[in-house]
Amino acid sequence: MKRLSLKDVAKLAGVAPSTVSFVLNGKAKQMRISDELADKIRAIVRKSGYQPHQVAVNLRTGQSKILGLIVESISGSFFASLAGTIESEAEKYGYRIVYCSTENDAKKGAELINMLSRQQVDGYLITPVAGMEQDIQQLMEYNKPIVLMDSYFPGLPAPHVLIDSYGSVAKGMEHLIKKGHKHIGLVTVDMDMVQIKERTKAYVDTLKEHGIPQRKKYQLKLPYNLDKEAAITAITQYLEVNPKLDAIFFTTNYLGIRGLETFVKLGLNLPKDLAMVCFDDHDLFRLYPPGITVIEQPVEEIAKTAIRMLMQQLNQVKGGAKKWQVALPGKFIVRGSS
């Protein structure tokens, strides 16, 4: 059962392949093909179950109608939800998404860009990791449509959309300070990316503004790929070294989960023994008694904005004021942990 080609359909209809092509692509009117003929051809197409060979169409038109989406981690809840929303947004413009993840490895990121460009994707959506700056710059030099999400490179004028990390963390810190906490720790990830640095900066600045003394040892920076046990051990030691801590701010949700696991293990009670605020929400934070106070990321807005930015570059959407650098506010959700 071989699949039909345009030529086969044309033979079935007794016309030239070009005629079928015109009808199928809505150019019947323009090519002044009679309505009867057009209808007849459409009927035959329907009955025969003909499907255009997309690869051939891509080759001929130079458009794949595919967007490449590169996220940091396929299994992270933020990225999974982002990918889902991106997919349905792209669909509205007739684009499909090819989805892959770097696992925070710039080398893998470079390979993925390479692979996507060989596949002739029409545009790129990327949550960048440290070390990808060169590759992204090259993409821009080739005039490839591109949007960064979740982070960006300060030296590189690439369109990007992300949460306002600084403002969100500042709000969380204000909240903790207002509650009377004086010894607030920060648990973050050792990653040289702007959104992480902004979170740390907001922590430091907010304490300073309120005249609360900083202690270097109140900041814990964990390597990115630390396994679960090692993370729990590190957080446990951190708590031992800093017995006066009365609150901790976690800069990512997987760190928050590790923190929670540690507290459970040590039998610490939230918020009695320790208050907690986490950047980025998670199922667990909604459910775990007494509920963890978080900054929720505007995933839907990020996805919509990113797709809109990309469509503008692909000339699928006209005008409006073009804003290429967007920071969206997070939603501060107070729960029982703080």
Add this chain to the structure above:
Amino acid sequence: MKRLSLKDVAKLAGVAPSTVSFVLNGKAKQMRISDELADKIRAIVRKSGYQPHQVAVNLRTGQSKILGLIVESISGSFFASLAGTIESEAEKYGYRIVYCSTENDAKKGAELINMLSRQQVDGYLITPVAGMEQDIQQLMEYNKPIVLMDSYFPGLPAPHVLIDSYGSVAKGMEHLIKKGHKHIGLVTVDMDMVQIKERTKAYVDTLKEHGIPQRKKYQLKLPYNLDKEAAITAITQYLEVNPKLDAIFFTTNYLGIRGLETFVKLGLNLPKDLAMVCFDDHDLFRLYPPGITVIEQPVEEIAKTAIRMLMQQLNQVKGGAKKWQVALPGKFIVRGSS
């Protein structure tokens, strides 16, 4: 900055396009091209940054080296982790994955198969939902390589790999019965698929084997797309109607999460007020005190087996005994909830 074609590279090297093609495809020896020439060509290719136009290659060879993966839900943790493992397994054989989700909608599933076949994917990996039987049968009639995961259609001899639902649930039920529970409820999803029916059957059979009386009202079947509030309301009512329940078996992890939320809301204590076992693990179940007893799915094994089955169909892997219907054991993990 236009990208280079084979022809451009050939011109640069002063040879025919075919010669470059042979060298690039490792057929230099076979075509008796001198080592010097081959090296010179490779050097030029490297320096020029030439990348083959994958779309053209696909069209010419009829192979896309792309596999279509259709899962039930992009954001479900089981499916996300399955997709991740599938991706890295496929990579080993030089295949990429295009990823999409049905959201349990057969119509969307049919569209996705359509879209994937227009994209000329070389094979299909599908977690089927009710109503997709026809479409999958058609794929088989066209001799398309295909593997089903997580479920299958009893009437359709498609290769498939999934967890042994019956055996896993039976083990969980035995455990509850051994612990002395006499009023065990079942919360399941109203879905007409074999893996769900097997889970219910195992529940019913195990009770029967142990001479424990069945009560129809101990079984709660919730619609698939019930929102969170409605699910909690339904489970709350179910508990009110059945005050004697001393244990509940949940047949999917999202149902288990809803159950847990309900218990939290009602202030019920696990396992004192109620014991709980859930099919399919989740972060929350590891963490939530006292820990939820679960049946963990062998995700990695499922992914590996599925890819192996597909590669056999694509003749990328030879022989070995071909087993096309595989049910893998789940891992029963006892935690504090039972």
Add this chain to the structure above:
DNA sequence: CTGAAAGCGCTTACAG
């Protein structure tokens, strides 16, 4: 050893 040519399945100027 190497090159000219056909063809994968489309789309689209161009000629009638």
Add this chain to the structure above:
DNA sequence: CTGAAAGCGCTTACAG
């Protein structure tokens, strides 16, 4: 109104 022809960028039998 309709059809023959070129060409997207490759691969691969075929002829030298």
